[in-house]
Amino acid sequence: AVLAILARRGFVAAHQPLSWAAAAVVVAILIDPIVDVLDRRLPRIVSVIIALLVAATATWAVIYVAADDLSSGVDRLSEAAQDAAAELEQRDDSIGEAARDVDLVRRVETFVEALDERVTGGDDVLASTAGTVPTYFLSGILTLFLMSYGPRFARSAVEQLPDPSQQTEVTELVTDGIQRARRAIWLILTEATVVGFVVASSARLLDVPAPAALGLTAGVMAILPHVGIMLGSLPLVLLVLALRSDSLALTTVVVVVVCQLFDSYWLRRRIALYSVHVGLLVPWVVALVGYAAYGVGGAAYGLAFAVFLLAILDQLARRTHRGSFFAPPPAAHPAPTAEAVPG
Numbered sequence: 001a002v003l004a005i006l007a008r009r010g011f012v013a014a015h016q017p018l019s020w021a022a023a024a025v026v027v028a029i030l031i032d033p034i035v036d037v038l039d040r041r042l043p044r045i046v047s048v049i050i051a052l053l054v055a056a057t058a059t060w061a062v063i064y065v066a067a068d069d070l071s072s073g074v075d076r077l078s079e080a081a082q083d084a085a086a087e088l089e090q091r092d093d094s095i096g097e098a099a100r101d102v103d104l105v106r107r108v109e110t111f112v113e114a115l116d117e118r119v120t121g122g123d124d125v126l127a128s129t130a131g132t133v134p135t136y137f138l139s140g141i142l143t144l145f146l147m148s149y150g151p152r153f154a155r156s157a158v159e160q161l162p163d164p165s166q167q168t169e170v171t172e173l174v175t176d177g178i179q180r181a182r183r184a185i186w187l188i189l190t191e192a193t194v195v196g197f198v199v200a201s202s203a204r205l206l207d208v209p210a211p212a213a214l215g216l217t218a219g220v221m222a223i224l225p226h227v228g229i230m231l232g233s234l235p236l237v238l239l240v241l242a243l244r245s246d247s248l249a250l251t252t253v254v255v256v257v258v259c260q261l262f263d264s265y266w267l268r269r270r271i272a273l274y275s276v277h278v279g280l281l282v283p284w285v286v287a288l289v290g291y292a293a294y295g296v297g298g299a300a301y302g303l304a305f306a307v308f309l310l311a312i313l314d315q316l317a318r319r320t321h322r323g324s325f326f327a328p329p330p331a332a333h334p335a336p337t338a339e340a341v342p343g
Contacts, residue, residue, distance in 0.1 A: 019294060019301075020135070024142035026304045028150060029182055031055060035147060048147050052140055066216040081108050084242030169319075177315050181308040184275030188223055191267065195222040195229060195259075199236055206248070208239045223303070224287065225268055226280050229260045276311040 011018070031051040038047035085108040088099040154174070161167050196219025203211035214236050221232030233256040241249035272278070283303055290302030 019297070020139050020142060022305070023297065023301050024139050024146055025150075026301050027052070027055070027139070028143050028146040029178055030185060030304075031143075032147070033182075044147070045144065048144055049140075052143060056136065062216060066212045068212075081111070081242060084108075088242070173312065173315050173319070177308060177311040180276045180314075181304075181311040184271060184278060184307050184311070185304060187271045187275060188278075191263070191271075192219045192222040195219055195232070199233060202252075203236055203239075206240060206244060208236065208243060214239075222263075224280075224283050225278055226264045227260070229263055230256055276307065276314050278307060278310060282306050282310065 031048070034051045035044065035047045038050060042050070082105070085099070085104045088096060089104055090096060091099070158167050158170050161170065196215040198215075199218035200211045200215025203214045208214065217235060218229070218232035221228045224231075233252075237249055237252050237256065240252050268278075283306065286302045286306040287299045290298035290300075292298075294302075
């Protein structure tokens with residue numbers, strides 16, 4: 001009990017540097033193929049720095065554009081949302097009745113007040129980013145360290161196993177798991193980027209406020225399987241319903257549902273064939289717990305570790321099924337004697 005209490009207190013006290021180390025591990029694994037390509041013409045440390053700078057610049061550029069777009073369009077969005085809520089409550093059909101039942105005007109006013117208080121512009125994003133530069137600098141150093149000495153540490157850890165066959169099995173297991181998890185993460189991120197771009201372009205084409213913020217929301221939610229595209233596109237559908245027309249909103253819903261079905265029944269299955277199957281429960285639970293504990297970073301890096309563990313478990317299941325990993329050898333059956341043969 002004393003050791004458990006000490007371990008808990010030690011983990012709580014060291015959770016910040018441990019989170020830096022976990023983030024550095026995830027980033028190092030993800031950018032390793034990019035570094036290998038750059039390493040053919042540049043020194044390895046320069047390749048790592050270039051990969052880190054490109055990834056950080058692209059991430060914060062998307063966040064800056066989305067925040068600045070939302071800040072500039074929040075006034076128009078607030079006025080349009082209030083007018084649309086009042087119009088919906090004045091309708092005589094079932095939609096108007098439902099709007100009156102939920103007191104839509106009051107709820108929209110509350111949402112608008114909260115939105116005005118919480119929305120920040122691109123300058124605020126830059127200011128908050130400048131305050132976290134030391135943290136990202138330390139994480140970058142840890143990533144450089146892992147890219148240089150991580151494989152050596154891994155080999156040394158595996159060599160602690162007494163049996164050479166177990167060393168080989170563990171090495172192949174972890175290597176295959178990392179490769180499959182990394183492939184799954186990159187494919188899912190590519191799909192999410194495409195979804196975000198399509199939603200942002202559609203919002204801009206339909207003249208809906210804050211298209212970049214809508215695209216970022218849709219792209220982030222599209223990471224979650226089976227329902228992510230529908231949930232991420234819900235703000236776009238509501239704005240189209242409020243600002244455009246019912247028929248256009250219905251068309252948007254049909255397109256979103258078709259895209260979600262295509263993702264669930266074809267695209268995700270193809271991704272699973274080339275990487276690992278990621279179901280519905282694990283990403284949702286990990287994202288919610290990670291976000292509650294460490295915010296957006298905890299949800300993102302928690303999902304990465306969850307995909308890696310799923311890949312490891314899948315590899316274990318395949319190897320155990322083939323009888324090649326931690327599976328007992330088949331019992332030797334003696335040849336039947338003459339007395340054991342019937343007749």
